[in-house]
Amino acid sequence: MAETPSEHGKQQEPGLLSKIVRLLTDNDIYRSFFRTGYPDTLLKRMAVMRSSFVMHILPTKVGTHGLKLGYTWCMGGITFFLFLMLTLTGVILMFYYVPEESRAFTDMKDLKFMVPYGMILRNMHRWAAHAMVFSVIVHMARVFYTGSYKAPRQFNWVVGVLLLTLTLLLSFTGYLLPWDQLGFWAVTVGTNMASATPFIGFEGPFSEFLGVRIDNDIRFAIIGGTRIGANALIRAYVWHCVALPLIASALMVFHFWRVRKDGFSGPL
Amino acid sequence: MAEHVSESSGGKGAPSRRKFFLITGWSSLGLFLSGAGAAFARYFYPGVLYEPQTTFNAGRPEEYVKPVNPTEVVVDERFKSSQRVWIVRSSKGVYAMVGVCTHLGCTPNWFPGEQRFKCPCHGSNYNVEGEVVAGPAPLPLFRAKIKLAPDGSMIITTGLLGIKRPELQYKKSTLLPRWTDEEKIDIAKAPYFLEIKA
């Protein structure tokens, strides 16, 4: 166990703290969780990374350049943190908010003024969403300007572009949910743009060849009707709360796994 | 690889049989997935809509106030929020204008002092005829059809309210912010205009 006393130089006096640590870590329950004993040697630390599900996302070794904060600004990490925060606050908001025309706006107002801590939760959700759009863009700018998108990381850049799109779509689908004038008209305008899509939008070029009309074009599929109403609201809600976060999570897992496999990029 | 497979499985026909199963397997999977994908896409097109009716009774034309100044119009907003339609009374008669901005679909507001419709979204301005006088809108405001019911009240039809132009305006040749001369004649008579004598 302690074959390498040179590790820290002081192995002799087992103080109270190390006795407690020994008590907590030197048992079957701890080992069944973490697969290794207390990681007090370099080898065991590497074994923890390799064998624990929780730790496997971390590399066993990190180059010094990977620790340079000034290089990455940790913008990817901040983005992920914001996503977690949005998931958490979003789920909490779902306990009060009902996506129904006559309730949506008052539920949002209730959350702000009647629900204990509702105001802070809604604002956390709102501001974290704004911050996430910002941090994704800064993250991508950093990746671009440091050339980190280059081989072998090209494909992860593609995944990143998809994640940017999903971030924007998450923001956009959340826009309608307060059912206020701002969101309502912004989504009216935004979804009307879809009707100018070539072939599949009724106002777009070549749509007449496919017989695309107001009541069967892509905009109709997005808002579930010809005008923003109850169908559009529930669709925005389901995309916002379930479908898009699931897709984004799946892509994020892949994104991180690729970062882990390719290693952190460093200064050229 | 192929030789190895045929050797180990004995017969000479083995690789082609394996290929056959491979093709059949993958193509059935492909067929299944594309069917499921098509069903998934179709699912987003509801079969029934519960939207407001696009035909409504707007009452008798006499109910609408005639403008004092013959060059101006009086815009009645009573159906604006429920139907997105303005009933416009000019000195000569009545017409129904759809309250959907042809830029990106917001509802403009009527400013009687300026005799203009102004869209709050990106600032399109329309004159009383619905022609674009400022802003990004590419087309004049849509007109709804008016039909007189036997009891003398007006039946207004917008088609798919506020989005699709009635056939008159749907011609591709009208992609101008102003009515063409030919269209001006059309919108000044039934069913887009209800003349009221005296």
Ligand code: FES
């Ligand atoms: S929607 Fe009216 S100006 Fe853009």
